[in-house]
Amino acid sequence: MKLCRFLVGATLLAIGLTAGHEPAQAGNSTLGTITFLRGDALRAKQGTHWEPIKEKTAVFQGDKLKTKEGARLEATLADGSKLRLGGNSELNLQQVSFGKKSKAKKKVSVKLVVGRVWASVTSLFGSDSKFEVTSPNAVAGVRGTRFAASLGDDGSTTVKVYAGNVLVSNQPIYAIKGHTKANRVEVAGPQEIAKDAWEEMVAGAMKMVQVAANGEMTAPQEFQMAATEDDDWEQWNSERDKLAGISE
Structure with missing residues (x-):
């Protein structure tokens, strides 16, 4: 059982930094801040027990976020x-690394x-930078875009691109440069994808691609x-996005 990968490219206006309102956890860097919350949500600080959160709560690497119905x-x-x-x-905040300079590499997963x-x-700078959103059967490598992913009850992942382009591949991530089998993540549900079944598709803005639990992909659809x-x-x-000054 393996993960498959999406590579996304686009250009967005940069938006301002938001500082946290909670003391940093020892030995850990601040990932960001909760800037909007409607309804009930919980955080498991670095994977511990779940606690209610509110706006202006800082979040850190290793935290888990969970929303209740309608939130x-x-x-x-x-x-x-x-x-x-x-x-x-x-959502699990697995990895975060931001450089101190404006164009320093960053790694978020x-x-x-x-x-x-x-x-x-x-936007990301440098080949070593990454911003990945993973699901049980997909990895979305994002480069300055507007993008959404959702998981269906049948184990499928639906990817919608709102700006930019996306290269969709069911190639296992440990077979991609920069990943090794030691970094492989096993998940329940998706079926193993044979090497001769790997394929790629390119979807532009306002296109969607569905990845079935067994790795089969639909052609990009408007x-x-x-x-x-x-x-x-x-x-x-x-x-x-408009309130944040993010262009279409």
């Missing part, structure tokens, strides 16, 4: 990028355990943003 959460990272969760979602996440990511009374997820994220 919305936004975390602004130290580089100005945004991560947002819908209701009944869980977060894992979507359940639900859906929206990422509005500032989609339209459509808010309904039951689900205003895309509209809400677009409004938050």
Whole structure:
């Protein structure tokens, strides 16, 4: 059982840094701050027990975030990028490393355990920089774009790109330069993908790709943003991006 990977490229306006309002954990760097919260959400500080959180709470490497039904959460990272969760979602903040200079390399890796996440990511500098959003059967390597991923009850991952382009591949990440088998993550659900079944697809803005639990991918398909009374997820994220000065 292996993960597959998405590579995303685009250009966004940089957005301002947001400082944390909580003392830094010993030996750990601040990843960002909760800048919006509607409804109930919890944090497991560095993977410990779950506790309620509120706006202006600082988050750190190793923390886990969980939203209750109907909740919305936004975390602004130290580089100005945004991560947002819908209701009944869980995100693990696995790795964070930001350089002190504006164009220093950064390394961020977060894992979507359940639900859906929206990422509005500032540009990366240097080949060593990365911003990865993983799910049980996908890894999204983001470079300054607006992007969303959601997990279905059947184990599939749906990737929607709102700005930029995405290279979709079901190639296992440990077979990609910079990853080794020692870094391989085993997950329950997705089936192992044979080497001769690896493939790539390119999806541009306003295109979506679905990755089945067994690694099979659909061709990129166009989609339209459509808010309904039951689900205003895309509209809400677009409004938050506009408030942050993030261009379409």
